[in-house]
Amino acid sequence: MEKLHSLYFVLEMSGTFAFAISGATAARRRNLDLFGICAVAFVVACGGGIIRDLCIGVIPPAGLTNWQYLVVAISAAGLTVGFYSVVQRLKRPVLLFDAVGLSMFAVTGAQKALAYGYNAEVAILLGITTAVGGGVMRDILLTRVPFILEKEIYASAALLGSLIVVLGDHFNWGTGGWVAIIALTVSFTLRILALRYHWNLPTPGDDKTDADTHR
Amino acid sequence: MEKLHSLYFVLEMSGTFAFAISGATAARRRNLDLFGICAVAFVVACGGGIIRDLCIGVIPPAGLTNWQYLVVAISAAGLTVGFYSVVQRLKRPVLLFDAVGLSMFAVTGAQKALAYGYNAEVAILLGITTAVGGGVMRDILLTRVPFILEKEIYASAALLGSLIVVLGDHFNWGTGGWVAIIALTVSFTLRILALRYHWNLPTPGDDKTDADTHR
Amino acid sequence: MEKLHSLYFVLEMSGTFAFAISGATAARRRNLDLFGICAVAFVVACGGGIIRDLCIGVIPPAGLTNWQYLVVAISAAGLTVGFYSVVQRLKRPVLLFDAVGLSMFAVTGAQKALAYGYNAEVAILLGITTAVGGGVMRDILLTRVPFILEKEIYASAALLGSLIVVLGDHFNWGTGGWVAIIALTVSFTLRILALRYHWNLPTPGDDKTDADTHR
Numbered sequence: 001m002e003k004l005h006s007l008y009f010v011l012e013m014s015g016t017f018a019f020a021i022s023g024a025t026a027a028r029r030r031n032l033d034l035f036g037i038c039a040v041a042f043v044v045a046c047g048g049g050i051i052r053d054l055c056i057g058v059i060p061p062a063g064l065t066n067w068q069y070l071v072v073a074i075s076a077a078g079l080t081v082g083f084y085s086v087v088q089r090l091k092r093p094v095l096l097f098d099a100v101g102l103s104m105f106a107v108t109g110a111q112k113a114l115a116y117g118y119n120a121e122v123a124i125l126l127g128i129t130t131a132v133g134g135g136v137m138r139d140i141l142l143t144r145v146p147f148i149l150e151k152e153i154y155a156s157a158a159l160l161g162s163l164i165v166v167l168g169d170h171f172n173w174g175t176g177g178w179v180a181i182i183a184l185t186v187s188f189t190l191r192i193l194a195l196r197y198h199w200n201l202p203t204p205g206d207d208k209t210d211a212d213t214h215r
Numbered sequence: 216m217e218k219l220h221s222l223y224f225v226l227e228m229s230g231t232f233a234f235a236i237s238g239a240t241a242a243r244r245r246n247l248d249l250f251g252i253c254a255v256a257f258v259v260a261c262g263g264g265i266i267r268d269l270c271i272g273v274i275p276p277a278g279l280t281n282w283q284y285l286v287v288a289i290s291a292a293g294l295t296v297g298f299y300s301v302v303q304r305l306k307r308p309v310l311l312f313d314a315v316g317l318s319m320f321a322v323t324g325a326q327k328a329l330a331y332g333y334n335a336e337v338a339i340l341l342g343i344t345t346a347v348g349g350g351v352m353r354d355i356l357l358t359r360v361p362f363i364l365e366k367e368i369y370a371s372a373a374l375l376g377s378l379i380v381v382l383g384d385h386f387n388w389g390t391g392g393w394v395a396i397i398a399l400t401v402s403f404t405l406r407i408l409a410l411r412y413h414w415n416l417p418t419p420g421d422d423k424t425d426a427d428t429h430r
Numbered sequence: 431m432e433k434l435h436s437l438y439f440v441l442e443m444s445g446t447f448a449f450a451i452s453g454a455t456a457a458r459r460r461n462l463d464l465f466g467i468c469a470v471a472f473v474v475a476c477g478g479g480i481i482r483d484l485c486i487g488v489i490p491p492a493g494l495t496n497w498q499y500l501v502v503a504i505s506a507a508g509l510t511v512g513f514y515s516v517v518q519r520l521k522r523p524v525l526l527f528d529a530v531g532l533s534m535f536a537v538t539g540a541q542k543a544l545a546y547g548y549n550a551e552v553a554i555l556l557g558i559t560t561a562v563g564g565g566v567m568r569d570i571l572l573t574r575v576p577f578i579l580e581k582e583i584y585a586s587a588a589l590l591g592s593l594i595v596v597l598g599d600h601f602n603w604g605t606g607g608w609v610a611i612i613a614l615t616v617s618f619t620l621r622i623l624a625l626r627y628h629w630n631l632p633t634p635g636d637d638k639t640d641a642d643t644h645r
Contacts, residue, residue, distance in 0.1 A: 035589075040579070050485075057275075060548055119280060155254070204249065205244060333490055336494065418461050
């Protein structure tokens with residue numbers, strides 16, 4: 001169990017790091033200043049978890065009280081600023097870590113909601129929120145339509161991860177630890193496969209039949 | 216009283232449905248994928264209520280715990296995707312239901328804040344927030360200036376509905392039921408008349424006298 | 431102590447007023463209607479404090495319960511609408527009051543978090559949030575990249591103010607009153623100097639070396 005917690009911690013920090021890198025990179029591209037880059041990095045890394053904690057009554061939200069998140073986010077921002085060309089070449093590993101973060105946050109988000117005694121719907125909705133909330137906030141701050149609402153299976157991978165956690169809890173599938181590892185693996189694999197093979201959800205608005213109705 | 220509650224439930228679900236349709240339609244036009252369409256539909260339908268619940272300490276927010284909202288929102292999204300041409304022809308009934316939702320959410324939002332013991336100001340501000348919050352979040356997600364801040368009497372109708380509830384509570388006008396029905400009717404009527412006759416609030420920035428100062 | 435509280439109140443209301451003016455002016459330029467102008471003014475004035483209060487569990491947030499904030503914000507909006515040319519000529523005093531609000535909100539935000547028993551990190555993060563949250567929300571509503579993430583030392587002045595409060599609390603520097611006044615003065619001075627001499631934080635994205643990687 002001890003080992004599982006250490007593993008959790010490493011995975012969560014990897015995810016936080018990757019999320020912060022994605023925020024810092026996007027902020028740098030939009031010419032934000034040093035503070036702006038750090039702020040966006042932190043928001044991407046912790047924004048989803050903060051919304052989850054507000055919704056389940058964890059006051060103050062963990063993202064604000066645990067210095068580890070802040071340190072990891074600022075380090076990622078510093079790295080992005082100081083070694084931008086390196087970070088750019090790291091695009092692949094960053095996408096990999098991002099997938100780690102996505103599945104990790106979906107699983108821990110759902111688990112936390114269940115641990116506080118809330119129902120399956122809350123757990124699934126907040127699992128997704130934890131996983132994608134930070135990315136949505138990044139895109140809002142940089143005034144673009146949230147990426148995750150447009151492209152590739154992203155939020156759906158988070159949904160699947162949260163769903164497995166909730167099902168495992170409901171049907172008492174063995175100990176929580178195994179269910180979480182399965183949820184993580186499935187969610188992560190789906191995301192990586194979607195990236196590799198460019199799987200997308202259907203975009204109904206693309207039908208030619210109603211092209212004239214677009215604005 | 217039983218009947219009143221059933222009526223309430225029907226009105227609230229009609230409003231939720233109309234709000235979700237407006238979200239799904241807007242999301243489809245911006246070419247979001249299936250998940251994005253469902254997400255925006257849900258946010259429009261439940262976003263305002265979730266902010267209200269966070270502000271009055273209802274944890275977790277009702278929009279996350281009651282499966283009815285989620286089912287109605289996803290159904291509306293499904294309908295928009297599957298029968299888009301039908302939904303487009305339903306523009307008038309959707310505007311009608313939207314007005315129902317607007318006045319309904321303004322009234323129930325203000326009532327809920329009062330029921331939790333908060334003052335008139337909180338009730339009015341959160342009544343408006345419940346009614347227009349989802350629409351504002353839709354426009355933020357789709358990166359456009361919130362519609363309701365620009366055009367036609369919309370938020371003002373919500374303000375009026377919340378105000379009547381608060382006045383009724385303060386002056387003990389009969390039982391809560393009647394006051395709510397009057398508030399609903401007045402707010403709904405104002406919105407429908409504004410739609411019908413294109414009533415707008417003044418837009419001070421339109422004065423020619425300072426046209427040169429616009430950016 | 432009585433006097434200090436009166437001073438606090440005057441400073442806080444000056445800040446609220448300046449923030450509301452900045453919101454109303456920006457909203458008017460974007461041709462929002464009367465309700466939109468009032469709404470943006472209120473959001474800029476109270477948005478940061480509302481987020482802070484949600485994060486530390488002050489339910490309902492002070493910005494919703496204290497009528498003073500609402501009255502000041504609506505008055506500022508009314509003034510901006512009625513006497514726009516006057517308000518425009520007041521650009522300098524408004525920037526001055528805005529600096530007052532910035533440092534004031536940073537200091538009181540950090541103090542409030544400490545008073546509720548939370549740690550230094552929470553106090554600093556929420557001090558900054560209180561000071562800049564409203565402005566960020568204004569820019570999100572008007573769909574532009576938040577000004578404060580791009581230009582001049584703004585959030586950094588808030589960070590400095592919150593930091594001094596936290597240090598003073600940690601090392602027991604005399605009574606809270608003096609520390610707050612020093613924090614206020616330093617934060618305010620930094621902001622004014624940054625305005626006067628156009629001090630900016632570095633914008634790493636501006637390097638020519640990676641110009642080709644910009645989107």
